[in-house]
Amino acid sequence: MGRPKLTEKQAGKSSVARQNYDRQYYEDNYVAILAKNKDWGRRNPDKIASYGLKYRTQFPWRSRHNLLLRRFGITLAQWFCILLLQRNCCAICEISYPGPRGWATDHNPSKQKGDVGYVRGILCMSCNIIFGHVKEDAAHLHKLVHYLEKHR
Numbered sequence: 001m002g003r004p005k006l007t008e009k010q011a012g013k014s015s016v017a018r019q020n021y022d023r024q025y026y027e028d029n030y031v032a033i034l035a036k037n038k039d040w041g042r043r044n045p046d047k048i049a050s051y052g053l054k055y056r057t058q059f060p061w062r063s064r065h066n067l068l069l070r071r072f073g074i075t076l077a078q079w080f081c082i083l084l085l086q087r088n089c090c091a092i093c094e095i096s097y098p099g100p101r102g103w104a105t106d107h108n109p110s111k112q113k114g115d116v117g118y119v120r121g122i123l124c125m126s127c128n129i130i131f132g133h134v135k136e137d138a139a140h141l142h143k144l145v146h147y148l149e150k151h152r
């Protein structure tokens, strides 16, 4: 994947001609470039991890924003709006401090990312773990409550 030789005009680092040349080169070769980058990533997992850590440390809010967008399709501002509507409490148990592991963003697994109602609410870790253990089964939760009340 050798680049064709640059003309003198293109060789200037910040010239528009150079930018156009780079853009055109990327458009013509992006499949090979992406494959090469992916291959580099596979050979250097420790570097990838350290770059990720550096980014998350340097830009914690941007990193959080990107994670929310990727995983749930909402922005950080939307996430804070949801938490504000819940009065900064867990949507189920209404606890205001989620513990050292932070809040869990709860989503509806039967919907697609980007659908209305995909993100159901923000929960404390305990409430989120309960959902995980009963696999979203309301009947199972009813049985738990029934069992608890029976043995009071």
Ligand SMILES: [Zn+2]
Pocket (backbone or CB within 6 Å): 090, 091, 092, 093, 094, 095, 123, 124, 125, 126, 127, 128
């Ligand atoms: Zn809770």
